[in-house]
Amino acid sequence: MHVDVTQAQGKVKVTVLHVHGDVDAASYQALIAKAREVYRSGARDLLLDFGDTPYMGSSGLVALHTIATIMRGDVPPDPEAGWAAIRSINRAREVGLQEHVKLLNPQPRVSRVLGMAGFDQFFEIYTDWETAIASFG
């Protein structure tokens, strides 16, 4: 898996992470690292483009939650903490829909995992680039 970074201007500047390849236990840390890197560079609104991601496992779910936490400016849980991370996800669910991290074009297998974990309830998911960018801010 590798991640390309682009930027788009809507109401606010949006950083887009284009995720190419599977997000599994071998690769999820790299996705978190890239999100942390762009946050440190000043990114505050993040669109994760999963149009070229054929597969995501539970490690990817932990990555998504960790990234959402990073973008809120909070200290993320240890991504290897398993259920601890999921408990935090449930806390995040209480916070409501994520305003600063959104998803674009998850493929069917990725959508299935997102749905199983209830992530589709608190991440906005878009299939159209322009609508996604315009939704920030």
Added chain:
Amino acid sequence: MVGHQSRKAWAPPMSRVCSLRIAAKLENLVAIRQFIEETASALGSDPRAVPDLLLAVDEAATNIIIHGYRGQSGFIEIEVSQMEDSLVICLCDQAPLFDPTQVPPPDLGLPLEMRPAGGLGIYLVRQLLDKVTHSITPDGGNQLMLVKRGVLKSQPSQKEANLCT
């Protein structure tokens, strides 16, 4: 970590069996998923069931690598076979004995320190499959058997069937 009844490893009476022996490394997860996708298809699985099989085996193999071998070198042996309309997938390893089916179901009321590491993966495996059992192999390793019922909808083509013994 152990706490087992002494159960004999179960050997499914199958007509076609596909197997893979691969080093227990995270970078091999993609090869494991590819193997499951190809063999599930070769054995005539309903294509709609394949994503669930991939996810379940990926999570099970990830558990073996991270929580079983814990960085030590070793192998995972995966056997995919058919039994009536079910697909049976056995994962064997020589890591310290660990029965993931004994991981308690998720209880969000438990304090964090009581939550077992890796419980997320086995939770998904249980949700996706009809039967998950652990046993000890004759040589003292772990065997995790995963069963998905009602997925074998079609007879495999001769070419596909030749992929398996």
